[in-house]
Amino acid sequence: MTDRDALKAACDVTVGFPHDGDTLPGDRLRAIAAFMDARGWGDDSYMTGAPARELEDMTAALVGQEAALWFPTGTMAQAAAARIHAAQTGRDTLLLHPSSHLELHERHGYREAHGLRAELTPDWRTVLNAKDVRTAQGDPAAVFLEMPARHSGGALPGWDELIALREACRERGAPLHFDGARLWTCTEAYPGRSLAEIGAMADSVYVSFYKDIGALGGAALAGSKAFIEQAVIWRERLGGLVIRGWPQIADTLRLLPERLARMPAYVTRARELAALIGAASGFEIEPASPKTAMFHVRMPMGADLVLAARDHAAKETGVWLANRFWDIESPKIRSAEITVGERVMAVDPQRIADAFAAMARYQRGEGV
């Protein structure tokens, strides 16, 4: 064990990815087993059985689309969406935000595996918008809007901006796709709008089942019936037709209703926590008031300094703030990503704020 591992282990609070590592594999598998036994579900092959059907129907209804299809990963779900829209439009360029998952975290599969190109919008800190669509160099095969934008701390367009964006997409004949990995947490940002109303703004929607829901894994793609018929073919072509998806699928069905019901509480807590951290540390919060269950704390520090400050805060407060800090926007900024799930809910928000304050003091060279 390194000194750093020991320091982390000595902390009584760990703030990180919202649900990772919260459950021991054995306990989780027994919980899934009990859930499946209670439903009377037997073995099935290639996701033809009741668990997949139930989850797909539930997902389609939740996100306001006609049909949905389970995928082993979001990377594959979005690749299928891109392929289908590209074939449908006869175009080859995706309009992406520079912080898009496709651009940053998939080894450029859209280009290297799928022969597509990307046009990136100009500004990291501006959410993809109607003007971006109107001024795109070519007509896009699809516009990928990340809802919410993870690397901007969960930023979201306003409702009217969303309507304008959809209109701009229609003008250019470009399908609007939601990269909705964290779509579940968006409802609080659009008072009076259901998840189904939000999802129905897009032509296709991807949602993740592990990020904010905390299931074992898996994702879904939703859209029109004709779109999902194509997705079935692409899932098989891309190697996503696993023989048994039910461990992941049943775990999702077990957790989804309960976690969805908790989203408003997570968002409320994110807003409280962000205000406390901003006040205690002076660091910039992005977005200034969180739109969803996540936000970023932007710290003007270099790579070594931010880790030393995190370690200092851990020693002083017993709070381990993050294993890593995002530096992809700019080498001058390190962003701590805070996502509220059950782990953060269980902690006094002031303790997390105090830990950031300790980082700020360390940065200023005070009291170290």
Add this chain to the structure above:
Amino acid sequence: MTDRDALKAACDVTVGFPHDGDTLPGDRLRAIAAFMDARGWGDDSYMTGAPARELEDMTAALVGQEAALWFPTGTMAQAAAARIHAAQTGRDTLLLHPSSHLELHERHGYREAHGLRAELTPDWRTVLNAKDVRTAQGDPAAVFLEMPARHSGGALPGWDELIALREACRERGAPLHFDGARLWTCTEAYPGRSLAEIGAMADSVYVSFYKDIGALGGAALAGSKAFIEQAVIWRERLGGLVIRGWPQIADTLRLLPERLARMPAYVTRARELAALIGAASGFEIEPASPKTAMFHVRMPMGADLVLAARDHAAKETGVWLANRFWDIESPKIRSAEITVGERVMAVDPQRIADAFAAMARYQRGEGV
């Protein structure tokens, strides 16, 4: 429930895919949980933990290659192999047998998703061989040899033919890839040769963990260290980097040693059973003496007749022979695929032979 479902349910023996449906999900998940608890394995993300490492190291050693990488499906593992070999050789055509999984069962992903082409060898009932490589129209990006050839009942080249094939591949600068979905059962066909010696004949090897092993799912690709470094990139690009592979991976580690040890018994039983079926029914067995744990029973029947004959046999003998019969080689032939696993091992072979004899009598219009 249809009449046919009721008939199947009334049978006390079901001969089908060797392990499907043998375990209730709840029981299987509890067995995996106990296995993981005993190993002390915690949660891990993106297959970076001990379960994946152990299975990948074990697989590489078993199939005589330097390194291995887990994949969620064989379709994806083989697509990655094809992509890597194509990039390495600067070529775009795979030499495939007409019964290749890539040609028949993947919605032509090699072409539609990966931009590759196929050259098919001329004869369904002849295993891909050195002459096919020497007379291929262009230099292949890779030669895909199915080991064993599923749609020829598990046919295999002889050892000397395998050496000649490897030599022919080298002459044309074409990597030799084993589609080894069922490679585990090949050792009995090459007396004195280990699985590692067999696997080492190829430049890359794919193995399945669910077909003859009966695990929840998953596959592996094995090859040189440099090849597997590329496979890591392709797995991510294609959407195979699942967040939690350990349900599938741990189940494989739980079952692989025990099932591998049973392979010789399965092959011996396959040979006994094939001889009994041939003698009792007069149907042709392919291969005449099984090479592996599988074989096909070739029946000159049309689509309706074969199902009626199967139903008749079920009523008469209480044995449900198959849910479907392969007709892809020729509309004049229906092939019953028999694979010996624990389910078939538990049945008196004569009962299965008697069921095929009942199908033959039905076909001849006798005693119906």
